[in-house]
Amino acid sequence: MxxxxxxxxxxxxxxxxxxxxxxxxxxxxxxxxxxxxxxxxxxxxxxxxxxxxxxxxxxxxxxxxxxxxxxxxxxxxxxxxxxxxxxxxxxxxxxxxxxxxxxxxxxxxxxxxxxxxxxxYLSPHVILRKALIDGRELPRVAQDLGLFLARTLFRGSDLAMPARARKADLALFADNVELCDITENLVFTDPYFEAELNRHTPRLSPLVAELRADRDLKVEAQRLKHLFAANAETLLHGDLHTGSVMVTEQETRVIDPEFAFYGPMAFDVGMLIANFWMSFFSQAGHEENGPRDAMRAYLLRVAAGTWATFRAEFRRLWRTERTGMLYAGSLFENRGDPLGAEQALDAVLHSLWQDMLGFAGVEIHRRILGLAHNADFETIGDEALRARCEAPALRFGRHLVVNRHRIQGMEEVNGLALLIEKETRA
CATH class of the missing domain: 3.30.200.20 (Phosphorylase Kinase; domain 1)
Structure with missing residues (x-):
C-alpha cells in the first residue's frame, strides 16, 4: 500500500x-x-x-x-x-x-x-444482494461470513486486544461521529415516527401507523439504540448487509466499512442476518421464472448457518485467544477452573443472541420504512406485490425486537418466518 x-x-x-x-x-x-x-x-x-x-x-x-x-x-x-x-x-x-x-x-x-x-478489483465477484435476487445459492456464504464476524469482532475487543491498544483504537474511531449519527437516527429513531426523509410503499400505511403507535416496539428500539451508543465492545464494520458483500461460488469478500466504529458485537451480526431474512420475505416478488421455495429454504439455512458458524468460531477463539483484560484466564483456567470460563462464555453468547435478534428487527424496519431501502423489495415493480412481501417482514421484525429475550434459538426464529410468510401467501 x-x-x-x-x-x-x-x-x-x-x-x-x-x-x-x-x-x-x-x-x-x-x-x-x-x-x-x-x-x-x-x-x-x-x-x-x-x-x-x-x-x-x-x-x-x-x-x-x-x-x-x-x-x-x-x-x-x-x-x-x-x-x-x-x-x-x-x-x-x-x-x-x-x-x-x-x-x-x-x-x-x-x-x-x-x-x-x-x-x-474483485472479479468475477458480484454483490451478494444481486445474487440472492437472481436466485443464486452461494455455497460458502454462511461459513465465510460467520468466520469474518467472529474473527473481526472477537479480535477487535477487550477479549483479545491489549487494553492500551484497544483504548487508543477506540479514540481513533470515536471521531466517526457523523456516520454514527446517521445510524443512530436512520436505524433506531426515524422509522418509528413521521420523519421527513422516510418513505414506504403506500399500501403499507395502515400497518406503518400501527407500528408507529406501538409503545412496546418504540421503547425496545430505543433500548437497542442505547446499547448501540453506549456499549463500545469492539470495532464494528458498522454497515454490514448483503450489499456490502461480494461473492463467487468459491469466495466471499466484505467491502465498504466506512461506518466503522466501536459498538456492541451483536450489531454487525444482527444487521447481516436481517438481510437474509428480508431476502426470504422478498422471494414472492421474484418468481417471474418459477417458484422460489428452494431459495426460501436456502436463505433460512444461510441465516442459521451464519449464526452457527459465528458461535462456533467465537467459542474457539474464546478458548485459544482470550488474552485481553476480560474474563482473564488467571481467574479460571490458570486456577484449574475451565468450567468457570465456559459458564462465562455461555452467558456472553446468550447476551449476543438476544441483542442480535433486536438489531435484526430494527434493520428490517428501517429498510422498509426509512430513507435507505434495499433492492430485495425495491426491485419488485408491482406495488401490491411489494407490499405483500414487506408487510410480513415488518411483523417479523416487530416480533424480534419486542420478544428477543424469550426466543430460544434459530429454529424458532426461522419457523416463525416460515409461518408468517405462508400465512401471507395463503
Missing part, C-alpha cells in the same frame, strides 16, 4: 475524464493497470448512497478507485458529510485484513486529502 506524497492541497471530486490525468502518476495504479494512463478505461459503477466508485482497467489488469464526497450522494449537497469517512474506511480495512485475512479487498493506496482509496 502506498501513500500519496504529491496530492493536491484541496479536495476535488474525480470524474471519468479526469481520473487518468490525476492518478496516472500513482504506482498503485500503474503497476496494476498499466503505465500509460491514456490507455486506461474508466467507468463509474457507484450506485450506493454516499460515494463515487470507479473501475479502472488497462492492459495489465484493473483496480477500484473509491472517493468520498462531501455530502450524502443519495440526498445531495443539502446533507453535508465529512470526507474523513474514507480515513475510517481505510483503517477499518487494514484491521479487518489483519484479523480475518483474505476476507476484505487489498488496499493499494490511500490519499487522505482527496478522500480516496485504491483497492483490489
Amino acid at each position: 502506498t501513500a500519496d506524497a504529491t496530492k493536491p492541497a484541496s479536495f476535488e471530486a474525480l470524474a471519468i475524464d479526469t481520473l487518468p490525468a490525476r492518478l496516472g502518476h500513482l504506482e498503485a495504479l500503474a503497476g496494476r493497470v498499466g503505465p500509460d494512463a491514456l490507455a486506461w478505461k474508466v467507468r463509474e459503477v457507484g450506485d450506493g448512497n454516499l460515494n463515487l466508485v470507479f473501475i479502472v482497467e488497462g492492459p495489465k489488469g484493473a483496480v477500484v478507485v473509491k472517493q468520498a464526497l462531501p455530502y450524502v450522494r443519495l440526498v445531495g449537497e443539502s446533507w453535508p458529510l465529512p470526507l474523513k469517512r474514507s480515513f475510517f474506511e481505510y483503517h477499518a480495512l487494514t484491521r479487518q485484513q489483519a484479523r480475518a485475512p483474505g476476507a476484505v479487498p487489498q488496499v493499494l493506496h490511500f490519499d487522505e486529502a482527496q478522500a480516496l482509496i485504491v483497492m483490489e
Whole structure:
C-alpha cells in the first residue's frame, strides 16, 4: 500500500475524464493497470448512497478507485458529510485484513486529502444482494461470513486486544461521529415516527401507523439504540448487509466499512442476518421464472448457518485467544477452573443472541420504512406485490425486537418466518 506524497492541497471530486490525468502518476495504479494512463478505461459503477466508485482497467489488469464526497450522494449537497469517512474506511480495512485475512479487498493506496482509496478489483465477484435476487445459492456464504464476524469482532475487543491498544483504537474511531449519527437516527429513531426523509410503499400505511403507535416496539428500539451508543465492545464494520458483500461460488469478500466504529458485537451480526431474512420475505416478488421455495429454504439455512458458524468460531477463539483484560484466564483456567470460563462464555453468547435478534428487527424496519431501502423489495415493480412481501417482514421484525429475550434459538426464529410468510401467501 502506498501513500500519496504529491496530492493536491484541496479536495476535488474525480470524474471519468479526469481520473487518468490525476492518478496516472500513482504506482498503485500503474503497476496494476498499466503505465500509460491514456490507455486506461474508466467507468463509474457507484450506485450506493454516499460515494463515487470507479473501475479502472488497462492492459495489465484493473483496480477500484473509491472517493468520498462531501455530502450524502443519495440526498445531495443539502446533507453535508465529512470526507474523513474514507480515513475510517481505510483503517477499518487494514484491521479487518489483519484479523480475518483474505476476507476484505487489498488496499493499494490511500490519499487522505482527496478522500480516496485504491483497492483490489474483485472479479468475477458480484454483490451478494444481486445474487440472492437472481436466485443464486452461494455455497460458502454462511461459513465465510460467520468466520469474518467472529474473527473481526472477537479480535477487535477487550477479549483479545491489549487494553492500551484497544483504548487508543477506540479514540481513533470515536471521531466517526457523523456516520454514527446517521445510524443512530436512520436505524433506531426515524422509522418509528413521521420523519421527513422516510418513505414506504403506500399500501403499507395502515400497518406503518400501527407500528408507529406501538409503545412496546418504540421503547425496545430505543433500548437497542442505547446499547448501540453506549456499549463500545469492539470495532464494528458498522454497515454490514448483503450489499456490502461480494461473492463467487468459491469466495466471499466484505467491502465498504466506512461506518466503522466501536459498538456492541451483536450489531454487525444482527444487521447481516436481517438481510437474509428480508431476502426470504422478498422471494414472492421474484418468481417471474418459477417458484422460489428452494431459495426460501436456502436463505433460512444461510441465516442459521451464519449464526452457527459465528458461535462456533467465537467459542474457539474464546478458548485459544482470550488474552485481553476480560474474563482473564488467571481467574479460571490458570486456577484449574475451565468450567468457570465456559459458564462465562455461555452467558456472553446468550447476551449476543438476544441483542442480535433486536438489531435484526430494527434493520428490517428501517429498510422498509426509512430513507435507505434495499433492492430485495425495491426491485419488485408491482406495488401490491411489494407490499405483500414487506408487510410480513415488518411483523417479523416487530416480533424480534419486542420478544428477543424469550426466543430460544434459530429454529424458532426461522419457523416463525416460515409461518408468517405462508400465512401471507395463503
